[in-house]
Each structure stands twice: as structure tokens, then as C-alpha cells.
Amino acid sequence: MFVDHIKIHATAGHGGRGCVAFRREKFVPRGGPSGGDGGRGGDIVLVTDANIDNLVDFYYQPNLRAKAGEPGSGKNCYGRAAEDQIYKVPIGTLVYRMPFERISEEPAPRDTSAYVNLETLTDEEVATFQGKKSRPRVDLGELELIADLTEPGQTFILCKGGGGGKGNVHFKSSKNRVPTQFTDGEEGEEGEYYVELRKIADAGLVGYPNAGKSTLLSRISNAHPRIAPYPFTTLTPHIGVVELPPYDRITVADIPGLIEGAHTNVGLGHDFLRHIVRCKLLIFVLDMAGSEGREPIDDLQKLRKELDLYDPMLSERQWIVVANKMDLPEAEEKLAHFRTRYKKLEIFPIGSNTDDGIPQLIKRLGELVLPAPKPF
Numbered sequence: 001m002f003v004d005h006i007k008i009h010a011t012a013g014h015g016g017r018g019c020v021a022f023r024r025e026k027f028v029p030r031g032g033p034s035g036g037d038g039g040r041g042g043d044i045v046l047v048t049d050a051n052i053d054n055l056v057d058f059y060y061q062p063n064l065r066a067k068a069g070e071p072g073s074g075k076n077c078y079g080r081a082a083e084d085q086i087y088k089v090p091i092g093t094l095v096y097r098m099p100f101e102r103i104s105e106e107p108a109p110r111d112t113s114a115y116v117n118l119e120t121l122t123d124e125e126v127a128t129f130q131g132k133k134s135r136p137r138v139d140l141g142e143l144e145l146i147a148d149l150t151e152p153g154q155t156f157i158l159c160k161g162g163g164g165g166k167g168n169v170h171f172k173s174s175k176n177r178v179p180t181q182f183t184d185g186e187e188g189e190e191g192e193y194y195v196e197l198r199k200i201a202d203a204g205l206v207g208y209p210n211a212g213k214s215t216l217l218s219r220i221s222n223a224h225p226r227i228a229p230y231p232f233t234t235l236t237p238h239i240g241v242v243e244l245p246p247y248d249r250i251t252v253a254d255i256p257g258l259i260e261g262a263h264t265n266v267g268l269g270h271d272f273l274r275h276i277v278r279c280k281l282l283i284f285v286l287d288m289a290g291s292e293g294r295e296p297i298d299d300l301q302k303l304r305k306e307l308d309l310y311d312p313m314l315s316e317r318q319w320i321v322v323a324n325k326m327d328l329p330e331a332e333e334k335l336a337h338f339r340t341r342y343k344k345l346e347i348f349p350i351g352s353n354t355d356d357g358i359p360q361l362i363k364r365l366g367e368l369v370l371p372a373p374k375p376f
């Protein structure tokens with residue numbers, strides 16, 4: 001399963017309680033207070049790991065918890081601090097804080113959905129109970145972005161554990177030789193968060209299903225995505241590394257096919273576009289032969305419109321077009337027509353049976369994506 005956005009709940013550990021104790025030893029009358037402090041509660045820490053590629057762990061475990069610190073004890077002993085709870089996340093993880101109120105102590109009402117007779121419900125209600133109804137997109141504009149983890153091994157403390165409480169040694173004074181005061185440990189931070197993965201790649205492939213995006217990725221990079229003659233072969237994003245001899249490399253993201261109306265959840269919707277939001281360059285892959293009965297000019301316009309509907313920033317991004325399936329008969333004619341319509345556009349014609357156009361495309365990707373070399 002591939003999970004790229006999920007709501008989680010995190011509770012850091014509470015601090016341990018301070019202790020009330022008095023020194024009791026032979027020949028030491030009135031030994032004075034000796035209650036130690038409680039230990040610190042554990043933090044909840046997120047750390048990026050290059051070996052993890054999605055947020056599925058949080059799907060199975062959306063409740064993150066760290067342990068409480070141990071209470072202090074007599075003989076001035078501090079309670080042991082709880083260990084931090086570390087959760088691995090993929091590189092490219094964003095964390096947003098959601099509005100949160102601590103849940104009251106009342107027991108939660110029983111979930112009756114397990115006992116509902118589906119036959120008595122409307123279709124819409126059935127879809128909701130079966131979890132098929134698409135959930136409304138979380139409006140990120142209203143949420144506060146608190147972390148953007150883009151480097152391997154980057155850590156972020158999501159919730160801080162509470163400090164330990166004070167033992168009664170802290171309350172002794174000249175007036176109060178036998179203090180019985182102590183403090184409870186502080187509560188650990190708690191909150192609800194929306195965690196989103198936006199893969200980090202230099203360029204992103206955008207196109208209709210079956211346009212040949214995965215085929216292109218397999219030819220320019222080390223990736224081996226699934227390629228098949230049916231739409232929506234690619235269901236989750238893949239990243240391929242393109243080698244640019246002698247020393248450079250760039251990353252290209254292949255995402256599921258996009259279709260007109262994706263913003264209304266047609267096809268796979270357009271939620272997966274989150275993975276190209278960070279790409280510097282967008283590569284539109286068009287079926288230039290119109291092998292599925294569509295016109296390449298229409299395709300491009302519709303794809304660009306979907307991108308704009310998803311995020312208007314995307315339509316301002318630098319873009320090029322790969323004219324694919326040039327080996328098929330009608331492609332040349334359609335390409336000529338396409339060129340007259342888009343005179344200034346950079347177009348790279350390629351076909352599956354020859355390597356024509358691939359080296360030029362790779363070279364150009366490097367020029368567009370890599371920073372310009374510094375003069376000596």
C-alpha cells in the first residue's frame with residue numbers, strides 16, 4: 001500500500017512525578033527531605049530515512065506515543081527519563097499542525113458502524129461506511145506548516161515530552177524543615193497533525209494514461225516501472241535517477257496518468273500531483289500518434305488546465321513536451337500540426353523502437369535542471 005497523506009495524533013510522554021521522602025538513617029535524626037525529581041517524558045521525533053518511500057507506517061499506527069518519565073524516588077534519586085520515540089518518515093515529508101482540542105475524559109461513544117445493516121442505507125451512506133467515499137481534500141491553506149523534511153537523516157521534534165516534577169528537596173526552607181510538597185510532572189505536548197509526502201525530484205512526467213510516461217522513465221533512467229497497454233498501470237509515484245556523464249545526475253518522477261476532470265476525482269483524481277509540486281521542470285508526455293483517438297493539442301490543453309486547477313503555481317513552472325509514439329503512422333503529420341500551433345515550445349519527438357531524441361532530451365534536462373556551472 002502507498003500512503004502519501006494522513007492525519008496522525010501524537011502525544012509525547014508526561015514527566016514523572018516528584019517524590020516526597022525523608023532521609024532515614026541510623027544515627028541521623030531528622031535527616032531532612034530527600035525526594036528526587038521525576039524524569040523527563042519522551043519526545044516524539046520524526047527522522048527522515050532514504051529507505052522509506054511512503055507514510056504507510058502511520059496508516060497502521062496513526063497514534064504516536066512516547067513513554068512517561070519515571071517518578072523520582074527517595075535518597076535524592078531522579079526518575080529515569082523516558083526514551084524518545086523515533087518514527088521514520090520518507091524524505092520530502094511535510095508536517096502541518098491541525099486544530100486540536102484535548103479529548104475529554106468521557107468514554108468515546110461506541111462505534112456502531114460495525115452493526116449497521118447496509119441494506120437499509122442509501123448508496124451514499126453505504127459508501128461512507130465502507131470507506132469508499134473520497135474524503136474532502138484537507139485545505140492546507142488553513143493549516144500551519146511546521147516542518148518540511150527534505151534532507152536524509154533530518155530530525156524534527158514533533159511533540160516535546162513534559163519535564164519531570166520536583167521532589168520535596170526543592171521545598172525545604174529555614175521555616176519548613178519537613179516539606180511534603182512536590183510537583184507533578186509536566187504534561188507532554190499533544191496534537192493532531194496532517195502529514196504529507198511530496199516526493200522530491202528535479203523533473204516530473206505528466207501525461208494521459210498510456211501516453212508512455214513509464215516507458216520514457218525506463219529509457220532515460222535506472223528505474224524499471226511497470227509498463228502495460230492499459231490505463232492506470234502506474235498507481236503510485238516512482239522516481240528514476242538519470243545519469244548525466246561524467247558526474248551529474250538528476251531525478252525524474254513518474255506519476256499516475258492524469259485525465260480531464262481529474263480535479264472532480266475522475267480517474268485517480270489529481271491528488272498525486274502533490275508529488276510534482278516541487279519539481280523544477282514539468283515534462284508533458286503526449287501520445288503524438290493519437291493512438292487512443294485523442295488529439296495531442298487537446299491533451300496538452302486539458303493537462304495544463306488540470307494542473308492549473310490543482311495549483312496555479314504549477315502552470316507557471318518551466319515545461320517541455322515529449323512527443324511520444326513517433327514510430328506510429330499518423331505521428332509525423334500530427335506533430336507538424338502541433339508545431340504550427342506551439343511554435344516556441346521545446347518539443348522532443350521520441351519513439352519506442354529507436355533511440356532518436358533520447359540523448360538530446362537527457363542533455364537538455366541537465367541544462368534545464370542543474371545549476372549553471374560556475375566559471376573558474
Ligand SMILES: Nc1nc2c(ncn2[C@@H]2O[C@H](COP(=O)(O)OP(=O)(O)OP(=O)(O)O)[C@@H](O)[C@H]2O)c(=O)[nH]1
Pocket residue numbers: 207208209210211212213214215216226227228229230231232233234235255256257258324325326327328350351352353
Ligand atoms: N508504439 C509505441 N508504443 C509505445 C511507446 N511508448 C509507450 N508505448 C506503449 O504504450 C503503452 C503504455 O505505456 P506506459 O509507459 O505504461 O504508459 P504510462 O503513461 O506510464 O501509462 P499509465 O501508467 O497507465 O499512466 C505500453 O503498451 C507501451 O508499450 C512508443 O513510443 N511507441
Ligand SMILES: [Mg+2]
Pocket residue numbers: 213214215225226227233234254255
Ligand atoms: Mg505508467
